[in-house]
Amino acid sequence: MPERNVVSWTAMISAYSQRGYASEALNLFVQMLRSGTEPNEFTFATVLTSCTGAFGFDNGRQIHSLIIKSRLESHIYVGSSLLDMYAKAGKIHEAREVFEGLPERDVVSCTAIISGYAQLGLDEKALELFCRLQREGMISNYVTYASVLTALSGLAALEHGKQVHNHVLRSELPSYVVLQNSLIDMYAKCGNLIYSRRIFDNMSERSVISWNAMLVGYSKHGMGKEAVELFKLMGQENKVQPDSITFLAVLSGCSHGGMEDRGLEIFYEMLSGKDGVEPEIEHYGCVVDLLGRAGLVEKAFKFIKQMPFEPTAAIWGSLLGACRVHRNVDIGEVVANQLLQIEPENAGNYVILSNLYASAGRWEDVGRVRELMNEKAVIKEPGMSWIELNETLHTFHASDRSHPRREEVFAKVGELSAKIKEAGYAPDLSCVLYDVDEEQKEKMLLGHSEKLALAFGLLGTPEGKPVRVIKNLRICVDCHNFAKLVSKVYRREVSLRDKNRFHHIVGGICSCGDYW
């Protein structure tokens, strides 16, 4: 063009942004500034969408100062884009500041800040803000609902999720695939796969994400057979091509469902190249998990050594878990050495190694792991559990003394413990990492957050009603035992969602087959 104006520059930047060419978009923006063309509100709103990822944040901050100079910080489109940039960079306080500084709000700016919290896993904040903004008159649209549903998935807040679903139905929105995908995911992660499947079956159109969300649901519930069947159906329908997440979901479904052979078949078919999806390191990780679960710890170890990738902490971690379950101390030690080199700051690794030593009665080594943790000053992510009762989320930390009904809850844990001991419960003291006497250890075990939440659930619901508990970390062996015996003695279904999967416990038997 012999001449360009702000519109020509912006249109071109927008074209690059929309196609995902972030660095080209940013380069063009710099060229624009050099050419002396003054960016306007359209330009800023556009170019900020390319400021994500590793080096995006520095650019975003610099662009922010240009925006301030241009006095466009309070512009609703620019502001939304700006706060989204900060949120995606993990700078949620900066995002919130921009949001609060906006002279007017609309559904997009509100959704941007809600989803900002949700994407960072600050699910309660996201929910709180959604409720407040809705009280203040925000008219949600399908993107808003999809965003808040993400937060509700994280919280496993089924009753809240149903309410949002009701809102959606009443608002008579057209059936957006994105929104239905969110609903599938929400119901699955809240433990209600029947609802997920109903929504899935009623969709007139499905994206690959619809299939993936459903597959992940089956996988997290240990329903390998259903996952494989759905995967087959996807192939037969042949409308949507599976992607790398589809394979991750079905492979981990096989793993959690105890279908090692089927999982390996699928992996080798991927390797053959006829699926059009090449296995990535995460898929190799699923195979390690499959082999480990089957007790083929040595084979898994060899598999890692001949992978075309450098093993990650997640892969070593998965094998260490297998060593713990199958009590293979020899390989476990080698694996732990590798793992602690790559990821010395992850407390979970030490916990599993310590459990492994404890299961073999190697108490001096247990002590050594504990000292190693102290030396490296590893900070354990605080374990917490929660339960939803009457549309309220009740959160518990270990030995929590903050809950208003704590006395009752502690008493109930004591009662449960005494009663299930008659049925054979023996506290697994090897789950305690601290060097204290046995009585103290048992006391600490009884203070674990999931036991408090479970006890609270039994107190707050009528006999025979299932109890749903959610835990932010992997559940420990002792709490798993405890929950199994409670389900048996008290005749309650216990559904326990931990960091990795659902434990569906009925009559003392857990759907995870004691491998997790």
Add this chain to the structure above:
DNA sequence: ATAGGGTTAG
């Protein structure tokens, strides 16, 4: 003429 927020993962 050019513009902002969204769903699935090991």
